[in-house]
Amino acid sequence: MAYKIVLDAGHGGEDPGAVYKERKEKDDNLKLALAVGKLLEENGVDVVYTRTTDVYQTPFEKARFANEAGADYFISFHRNSGEEPGKYNGVEVLVYDKKGIKYQMAENIVGALGELGFKELGVKERPGLVVLRRTKMPALLIETGFINSEKDNQLFDEKFHEVARSIADAILGTLDEETVETPLYYRVQTGAFRKRENADRMLYQLTDQGFPAFILKENDLYKVQTGAYLQLGNAVNMEQRLRDEGYSTVIVTK
Template structure:
C-alpha cells in the first residue's frame, strides 16, 4: 500500500507539473499574440497554427507610391492585402500585417516585424509604373538577387496561380535584385524568411487597372492560394 501511494503521488506530481507547463506556454502565447501589430492585423482565431504569414501593403500615409489619374498605389496595395488576408484565414493560415491602415512606414521595419514574429514567409504587395508608355503591362515578382530556391519557389507559385485565375494577365516572371541592377530592395534584403515583392500590374496601364478592378476577388484568391500552396511545402 505504501509503494502504491508513493507511485500515485509521483504521478500526480508529474501531472501537475505538466499542467503548469502548458498554462505557462499558453500564457506566453497570449502575450505574444496580443502584441502583434497594433494596427489591428492579426487573426483573433485562437487556433494554434503551424505557420504565420506576414503580408505587407506597400507604401501608405504620405508615401502614396505610384500615381495615375488620381489613383494611388498605396490604396490598391492595402485593399488587395486585406482581401488576401481574409482568403488566407479562410484556408486556416494565420496572418499578420505590417499595416492595415493608411499609415506611413519605412521599409526596413516592415521586414524586421516579420523577423520578430518568426513569420514563415513575407509577401509585399505593390503596383508597378512605367512613365509615358501605357502599353507596358503585366505582373511580376521581385526576389533577392541570390535567387534562393525558396524565394523563387514562393514567387513562382503565386504567379502560376494568378495566371490560372486570370488568364488575361500578362506574367512578366520572377526577377532578382532591383530594377536598376544594384543591390536588393530593402524588403528582400532584411527579411530572414522566403520573401517576394509582388508587382500586381502597372497602375499606369489602363489594361492592368481594368483587369484588377474586374477580377479583384480572383486575384486575391489566387495570391492566397499561391501562398497557401507554398506553405504546404514547408516543414515547420
C-alpha cells in the same frame, strides 16, 4: 504545421507610391493585402499585417517588424508603373535570389495571375530591396500589374476577388509542398543542357521574345522552362506559342 505570414501593403500615409490619374498605389496595395490575408486566415494561416490603415513605415521598419514577429514568410504587395502610361503591362514577383521555397512560391504566384489574363513578366532578383534583404525569412514582393496600364487596372478591378484568390491559392499550394501534398504545376520545357552557357543563350532568346522563362538546375542538367500553370490547357496554349516560334517543347510537371 501552422504558418505565420507577414503581409505588407506597400507605401502608405504620406507615401502614395505610384499615382495614375486619381488612383494611388498605396490604396490598391492595402485592399489586396487585406483580401489575401482574409483568405489565408480562413485556411488556418496566422496572418500579421504591417499596416491595416493609411500609415507610413520605412522599409527598414517593415523588415524589423517581420523579424520580431518571428514570421515564416514575408509578402509585400505593390503595383508597377512605367515611364509612359499604357506602354507596359504584366505581373512579376521580386525575390532576393532565385533559390529555395520563396522562388517556387513566386513562380506559382506569377503563373496563377497569368491564368487570369495578366502578362507574365516572371520572377526577378532584386537583392538591393530592403524588405527582401533585411528580412530573415523567405520574402517576396508582388507587382500586381502596372497602375498606369488601363488593361492591368481593368483586370485588377473586374477580377479583384479572383486575383486575391489566385494569390492566396498559390501561397497555400506552395506551403503544402512543405507538408502533405505537392500541387501539380505544368511547365513547358524548351531545352536541357549540360553547359550553363547554352541554357543562358536559350533563356535570353525566350525572354527577349516576351516569354516568362527560367532555368531549373536538376542533377547535371540546366533545364529551360516556361510558365507554371495549374490548368493543363494553359500549358498546352503556351506550348503551341513556343512551337509557332520554332522551339521543340515538352510539357513537364517539375
